[in-house]
Amino acid sequence: MEPKTIKKIGVLTSGGDSPGMNAAIRAVVRAGFYYDIEMYGIYRGYEGMISNDIKKLESKHITHVLERGGTFLKSARSAEFRTPEGRQKAYNNLKSHGIDALVVIGGDGSLTGAHLFYKEFGIPAIGLPGTIDNDLSGTDSTIGFDTACNTAIEAIDKIRDTATSHDRLFFVEVMGRDAGFIAINAGIGSAAAAILIPEKKMPIEHLVDKLRIRTKAKKASNIVIVAEGGKSGGATEIAALVSKHLPYYDIKVTILGHLQRGGSPSSYDRLLASKLGVSAIEGLLQGKYDVMAGLINNKVVYTPIKKAIVDDKSVDEDDFRVAKILST
Numbered sequence: 395m396e397p398k399t400i401k402k403i404g405v406l407t408s409g410g411d412s413p414g415m416n417a418a419i420r421a422v423v424r425a426g427f428y429y430d431i432e433m434y435g436i437y438r439g440y441e442g443m444i445s446n447d448i449k450k451l452e453s454k455h456i457t458h459v460l461e462r463g464g465t466f467l468k469s470a471r472s473a474e475f476r477t478p479e480g481r482q483k484a485y486n487n488l489k490s491h492g493i494d495a496l497v498v499i500g501g502d503g504s505l506t507g508a509h510l511f512y513k514e515f516g517i518p519a520i521g522l523p524g525t526i527d528n529d530l531s532g533t534d535s536t537i538g539f540d541t542a543c544n545t546a547i548e549a550i551d552k553i554r555d556t557a558t559s560h561d562r563l564f565f566v567e568v569m570g571r572d573a574g575f576i577a578i579n580a581g582i583g584s585a586a587a588a589i590l591i592p593e594k595k596m597p598i599e600h601l602v603d604k605l606r607i608r609t610k611a612k613k614a615s616n617i618v619i620v621a622e623g624g625k626s627g628g629a630t631e632i633a634a635l636v637s638k639h640l641p642y643y644d645i646k647v648t649i650l651g652h653l654q655r656g657g658s659p660s661s662y663d664r665l666l667a668s669k670l671g672v673s674a675i676e677g678l679l680q681g682k683y684d685v686m687a688g689l690i691n692n693k694v695v696y697t698p699i700k701k702a703i704v705d706d707k708s709v710d711e712d713d714f715r716v717a718k719i720l721s722t
């Protein structure tokens with residue numbers, strides 16, 4: 395597509411926050427300044443676009459943010475933006491500031507918003523994958539996923555200490571909504587006895603058998619990782635089912651929850667966010683609209699948003715094989 399002239403770009407973060415969002419905003423804004431573009435921060439995601447919470451950004455706004463978790467632009471899930479009236483209000487506000495392009499950092503819902511907005515109003519928009527869930531196609535990893543896995547592993551290591559001391563069986567629930575990426579990574583990385591994810595059903599009898607075998611083998615500790623949104627329920631439900639079969643076990647449940655969304659981004663997430671932030675601005679200037687910038691085999695790739703948000707990225711089968719071998 396022939397690039398439009400772009401002088402003012404708005405940036406926003408939307409949906410569940412993820413570590414590295416600040417690093418991504420900083421990279422987007424710095425790259426914008428490098429190419430002589432006026433940069434605008436849209437606060438609280440699409441909510442701020444509708445309520446006109448939009449401010450011109452200066453260098454001082456992005457100083458010392460790279461290393462901070464969360465997002466200084468704040469985030470929200472906007473029900474109003476899902477309506478044509480909400481999007482019209484948002485468009486009018488963007489026009490009043492003269493903003494002629496957008497960078498949207500978020501997960502599938504946020505990128506869907508950018509796609510709709512481009513389709514309806516022709517505003518050049520580019521998405522960056524910002525979610526701990528890693529459930530977007532068109533990128534090997536989403537911004538925040540690596541840090542969330544590290545956070546989960548650090549927490550599980552601590553749980554293992556107490557689990558071993560008391561010979562307890564722990565069920566640890568990790569985030570990931572409909573995706574098992576955090577569970578499989580954190581599970582392999584923390585020597586889990588078993589990993590339960592939404593994409594693959596494990597009959598409760600299999601899990602019970604596995605735990606019985608491990609008990610006979612006198613394994614030092616047993617930690618089962620359960621992804622939220624799993625087919626048989628979360629960690630609490632699974633623990634209740636298992637306890638009926640293994641009444642002699644002292645069973646505990648830990649839900650890691652939003653702990654996984656916070657914290658300073660890892661080195662990988664900082665690099666990913668920085669590369670993609672620069673690529674977002676360069677992509678817009680080259681006329682790449684309605685796409686998501688991602689990193690595949692360490693190369694920046696622009697994927698149509700419509701393709702990036704379809705749920706076809708699945709946990710690697712080989713990861714299951716590795717997890718199985720290592721948990722016997």
Ligand code: F6P
Nearest residue numbers: 410501525526527569570571655
């Ligand atoms: O999409 C990121 C995520 O952290 C999911 O893993 C989780 O299911 C969801 O957001 C929680 O959302 P909220 O913070 O709105 O409860």
